[in-house]
Amino acid sequence: MLNLVHSPYVSNGALRTNVAANFASGEDIRAVSFPWSRAGAEALKRDFCGGDPFDVIVCCDCVYVPLYGDSWKALLEAIDALAGPATDVLISLERRHVKDGDDGVDPFLEGMRANGFARTSYPAAMPVEVFRFRRGA
Secondary structure, eight states, rough: EEOOOOOOOHTTHHHHHHHHHHOTTSSSSOOOOOSHHHHHHHHHHHHHHTTOOOHHHEESSOOOHHHHHTTHHHHHHHHHHHEEEEEEEEEEEEOOOTTTTTOHHHHHHHHHHTOOOTEEEEEESSTEEEEEEEEEO
């Protein structure tokens, strides 16, 4: 499983601490930082999966233009490179009102569709939305 988070949460140790506290020591679950890009994703696949796609990718609250800028475009590239035909991509995000702008969610969702991912929506407490994406499903 791969959990994509904005890099400060990995680099400051918070995610590593949570992984260590919540998973048995024998499980192969790690928190690592990588640049959100096709090249970064390919390197991650090579280093951790022998070049194969991940089985599950989890993204939580990674799209919000006023805070993260257009980083959702790099996230799209990374997900596209990391996922194979059987990969489940689980994404949870919060829709936020942005004065005179866009939160970035709609272009991100359109980008997932354009990359060949079919979307399933799941019930959640608004304004949070939860999606499962799979290629061509």
